[in-house]
Amino acid sequence: MENIKIDLTNAIPFIDLTDFNKYEKLTAEKNDLLKSKSGKGNEFLGWNNLPNEIPSELISEINLTAKHLNQISEIIVVIGIGGSYLGSKAVIEALSGNFDYLNTNKKNSTILYAGHNLSEDYHYELLNYIKDKTFSIIVISKSGTTTEPSIAFRLLRKEIEDRFGKEQASKRIVAITDSSKGALRELANKEHYKTFDISDDIGGRYSVLTPVGLLPIACAGFNIKDIILGAKSMLKQSEENPFNNNPTYQYAAIRNALYLEGRTIEILANSTPRLNFISEWWKQLFGESEGKENKGIFPASASFTTDLHSIGQYIQDGIRNVFETIISIEKTKYNLSIPTDIDNLDKLNYLEGKSMDYVNKMAELGTSIAHSDGQVPNIKISMPELNEFYIGELLYFFEKSCAISGYLLEINPFDQPGVEAYKNNMFSLLGKPGFEEKSALINKRLKKN
Amino acid sequence: MENIKIDLTNAIPFIDLTDFNKYEKLTAEKNDLLKSKSGKGNEFLGWNNLPNEIPSELISEINLTAKHLNQISEIIVVIGIGGSYLGSKAVIEALSGNFDYLNTNKKNSTILYAGHNLSEDYHYELLNYIKDKTFSIIVISKSGTTTEPSIAFRLLRKEIEDRFGKEQASKRIVAITDSSKGALRELANKEHYKTFDISDDIGGRYSVLTPVGLLPIACAGFNIKDIILGAKSMLKQSEENPFNNNPTYQYAAIRNALYLEGRTIEILANSTPRLNFISEWWKQLFGESEGKENKGIFPASASFTTDLHSIGQYIQDGIRNVFETIISIEKTKYNLSIPTDIDNLDKLNYLEGKSMDYVNKMAELGTSIAHSDGQVPNIKISMPELNEFYIGELLYFFEKSCAISGYLLEINPFDQPGVEAYKNNMFSLLGKPGFEEKSALINKRLKKN
Numbered sequence: 001m002e003n004i005k006i007d008l009t010n011a012i013p014f015i016d017l018t019d020f021n022k023y024e025k026l027t028a029e030k031n032d033l034l035k036s037k038s039g040k041g042n043e044f045l046g047w048n049n050l051p052n053e054i055p056s057e058l059i060s061e062i063n064l065t066a067k068h069l070n071q072i073s074e075i076i077v078v079i080g081i082g083g084s085y086l087g088s089k090a091v092i093e094a095l096s097g098n099f100d101y102l103n104t105n106k107k108n109s110t111i112l113y114a115g116h117n118l119s120e121d122y123h124y125e126l127l128n129y130i131k132d133k134t135f136s137i138i139v140i141s142k143s144g145t146t147t148e149p150s151i152a153f154r155l156l157r158k159e160i161e162d163r164f165g166k167e168q169a170s171k172r173i174v175a176i177t178d179s180s181k182g183a184l185r186e187l188a189n190k191e192h193y194k195t196f197d198i199s200d201d202i203g204g205r206y207s208v209l210t211p212v213g214l215l216p217i218a219c220a221g222f223n224i225k226d227i228i229l230g231a232k233s234m235l236k237q238s239e240e241n242p243f244n245n246n247p248t249y250q251y252a253a254i255r256n257a258l259y260l261e262g263r264t265i266e267i268l269a270n271s272t273p274r275l276n277f278i279s280e281w282w283k284q285l286f287g288e289s290e291g292k293e294n295k296g297i298f299p300a301s302a303s304f305t306t307d308l309h310s311i312g313q314y315i316q317d318g319i320r321n322v323f324e325t326i327i328s329i330e331k332t333k334y335n336l337s338i339p340t341d342i343d344n345l346d347k348l349n350y351l352e353g354k355s356m357d358y359v360n361k362m363a364e365l366g367t368s369i370a371h372s373d374g375q376v377p378n379i380k381i382s383m384p385e386l387n388e389f390y391i392g393e394l395l396y397f398f399e400k401s402c403a404i405s406g407y408l409l410e411i412n413p414f415d416q417p418g419v420e421a422y423k424n425n426m427f428s429l430l431g432k433p434g435f436e437e438k439s440a441l442i443n444k445r446l447k448k449n
Numbered sequence: 450m451e452n453i454k455i456d457l458t459n460a461i462p463f464i465d466l467t468d469f470n471k472y473e474k475l476t477a478e479k480n481d482l483l484k485s486k487s488g489k490g491n492e493f494l495g496w497n498n499l500p501n502e503i504p505s506e507l508i509s510e511i512n513l514t515a516k517h518l519n520q521i522s523e524i525i526v527v528i529g530i531g532g533s534y535l536g537s538k539a540v541i542e543a544l545s546g547n548f549d550y551l552n553t554n555k556k557n558s559t560i561l562y563a564g565h566n567l568s569e570d571y572h573y574e575l576l577n578y579i580k581d582k583t584f585s586i587i588v589i590s591k592s593g594t595t596t597e598p599s600i601a602f603r604l605l606r607k608e609i610e611d612r613f614g615k616e617q618a619s620k621r622i623v624a625i626t627d628s629s630k631g632a633l634r635e636l637a638n639k640e641h642y643k644t645f646d647i648s649d650d651i652g653g654r655y656s657v658l659t660p661v662g663l664l665p666i667a668c669a670g671f672n673i674k675d676i677i678l679g680a681k682s683m684l685k686q687s688e689e690n691p692f693n694n695n696p697t698y699q700y701a702a703i704r705n706a707l708y709l710e711g712r713t714i715e716i717l718a719n720s721t722p723r724l725n726f727i728s729e730w731w732k733q734l735f736g737e738s739e740g741k742e743n744k745g746i747f748p749a750s751a752s753f754t755t756d757l758h759s760i761g762q763y764i765q766d767g768i769r770n771v772f773e774t775i776i777s778i779e780k781t782k783y784n785l786s787i788p789t790d791i792d793n794l795d796k797l798n799y800l801e802g803k804s805m806d807y808v809n810k811m812a813e814l815g816t817s818i819a820h821s822d823g824q825v826p827n828i829k830i831s832m833p834e835l836n837e838f839y840i841g842e843l844l845y846f847f848e849k850s851c852a853i854s855g856y857l858l859e860i861n862p863f864d865q866p867g868v869e870a871y872k873n874n875m876f877s878l879l880g881k882p883g884f885e886e887k888s889a890l891i892n893k894r895l896k897k898n
Contacts, residue, residue, distance in 0.1 A: 098568075099577075117721075117755045118754050118806075118808050118812055119722060120805040121721065123785055125783070145797075151787055273566060283756075291768075299763070305597055309565075310535065310733035311733070311748065313740050315740075316868070318739075319745065332570050343636070345636050350879070351879065355569060360569065365874070369891070370874050
């Protein structure tokens with residue numbers, strides 16, 4: 001069985017190699033902190049051994065629910081923000097064909113998202129688009145009172161109840177929420193929605209392997225069992241492999257070493273557009289875990305070769321505080337070779353009969369060398385192919401590396417205190433009950449300007 | 450007539466205001482360099498007065514060509530990389546409804562892109578998707594030998610000629626290329642394709658207001674005349690308005706002042722997902738213009754409130770080398786207000802009857818204040834609404850600001866020397882004729898590793 005591999009060839013020259021050896025001990029220590037639950041944020045470690053703990057009954061229940069929703073819906077609207085939508089969207093896009101979104105005859109329902117923004121036009125157009133289609137809702141919120149998903153759920157619940165009647169609507173709504181408390185749990189109990197629990201010990205950005213991520217992924221027609229098997233495989237490697245052969249240790253170590261050398265921007269790059277949303281998921285995972293106490297690596301993304309004709313110039317020649325992590329897929333799904341042309345005006349005949357992926361791989365290799373020569377360290381992550389198993393490995397690889405990396409940085413990788421700041425101001429400006437004093441203060445301050 | 454406005458309220462406190470006054474003189478000087486064509490890269494200034502110079506005959510010709518392509522095609526494939534696809538994709542996504550891509554009965558052809566990457570699966574799936582649909586090609590390349598678009602054009606030209614015959618194929622291919630030389634011009638002449646010229650004095654990232662951007666935009670059904678009117682309006686403001694009321698001067702000045710204060714990452718943020726690809730266009734414009742000589746601001750992007758639950762944590766609490774530029778749309782296209790709910794379990798009744806956009810605006814304002822309090826300067830750009838005219842203003846606003854900003858940074862904003870590095874390695878690895886020596890060197894070097 002092949003696995004995801006990490007290659008540091010083009011990163012090692014940029015750090016002190018003797019010094020790097022210290023990470024052998026450090027990464028194992030940080031992993032022990034996770035296992036013994038004795039580090040910062042230890043109330044949020046439910047994701048750590050999760051791949052070994054998911055009961056097969058839960059998988060069956062998720063698959064049955066997905067089957068039911070598919071049977072009664074052309075569209076399934078997933079309502080959630082942050083970790084409640086990024087994981088499933090990332091996985092669905094990675095596993096779908098590039099043009100599947102245009103296929104109106106596909107076997108599975110189309111998954112659309114709502115409540116991940118406050119755009120009035122977006123939600124108006126969504127309601128307008130689904131008005132003549134059968135649809136269901138998966139609403140994801142631990143509290144049931146987060147502003148964005150709550151507003152979207154009010155709008156969509158009204159639509160579904162008006163269209164199908166309250167009783168039928170209840171069969172078209174699945175709630176993923178707290179197991180016992182909160183507004184959404186209360187409503188779900190009252191209206192007899194099918195529900196799945198959000199554990200207290202798994203934060204949003206670590207929730208992709210819970211029903212939060214798995215139900216929408218199953219609805220889109222993908223094999224969630226294989227995703228979990230992949231995650232399990234990476235968990236095993238991260239527990240058992242020695243430092244030199246442990247991808248999670250290697251990645252956490254090298255990015256910490258590069259950070260200490262002044263590399264404060266990491267670009268996650270790929271060579272296939274299907275991974276673009278994995279980068280969005282990754283940005284939340286690492287940005288929200290590490291960006292605190294005025295520390296952390298700024299997470300950015302690029303898609304090659306596309307963006308070599310965009311921020312490629314900056315990477316090659318800009319400020320030297322950047323490093324890259326490039327995800328490479330070893331095997332394509334399809335085969336397409338470059339046709340011959342008698343005239344050869346475009347001078348491509350030297351590539352005649354070569355696969356397009358061969359050219360892509362040489363571009364990838366050429367880029368790694370060029371960026372390394374331009375003083376940009378780059379890390380290579382190889383995936384044997386793009387399927388459920390390796391996506392599972394990739395997800396858990398990033399989750400575990402991120403936790404270890406956060407501990408190396410000596411922050412709490414599992415909280416997100418900064419996310420409250422905009423919310424508090426928003427509530428004050430909106431005059432939310434309970435924010436009267438803050439409301440008066442912010443309005444006074446704005447008048448002064 | 451309203452215009453795009455820039456508001457520096459939350460950025461000014463982070464710079465030395467006395468010092469900022471020097472930019473009044475500096476920005477005007479840099480703009481004079483552009484007008485007199487006496488600065489660096491002065492061979493690429495064709496974009497500067499372009500909005501005033503586009504002949505109405507060219508607009509008519511583009512619109513007629515778009516009409517013709519629409520009549521004979523369900524799909525129009527635009528082949529191009531970098532500036533040859535970013536501008537049109539950005540504008541089409543900004544002006545399209547959020548779910549228009551799912552509408553199979555729309556009036557205009559669906560625009561798809563190719564040759565902007567080397568993904569074998571992407572191009573295989575594209576060929577597979579169009580195999581039972583009528584399609585046309587717009588191929589965009591100055592030289593006709595850029596690897597990515599050339600390979601895609603070979604594949605798609607073969608498909609179109611096999612399907613429709615060589616003569617009919619010629620009526621389904623439009624080439625946008627050099628006016629007299631190069632592989633694509635030669636082929637177009639031979640095969641009698643309809644062509645549009647790429648001027649020698651306009652680089653890829655400044656080409657959105659030439660046929661490169663305008664033809665695909667017209668094909669998608671948008672009014673290119675209004676886009677140009679918007680650009681013209683911003684050109685006029687940038688030429689005539691005094692410093693304090695000149696958005697291009699203000700933006701160039703503040704970002705330079707922030708850069709000198711150590712702000713080396715700029716995040717372009719929006720409050721509506723329709724602008725997400727404008728951010729991709731903007732990243733190329735600024736990243737490729739400024740990222741050189743180990744200088745320049747690293748361009749990144751975010752979509753609010755979505756990403757406040759992602760890199761929002763980093764922005765609030767991470768390393769303080771970040772600033773933001775937030776595009777706000779004053780007026781929505783549609784109206785949607787928050788319905789009441791007797792039970793009020795989600796506690797949203799305090800927002801009952803309020804428009805969703807009102808909540809979005811309070812989130813935006815709350816975020817600006819929170820980020821400013823968290824020591825992240827932010828610049829606000831207001832667009833009265835999302836239509837062709839204001840998109841035209843926005844495009845030219847960024848183009849002109851970028852040129853002035855690049856001159857303030859004392860680099861050549863119009864070259865991209867770093868883009869050659871990966872290409873040279875790729876050609877050497879692929880064994881391209883003419884690269885024999887470099888080929889031997891790179892292979893020797895790889896063997897050593």
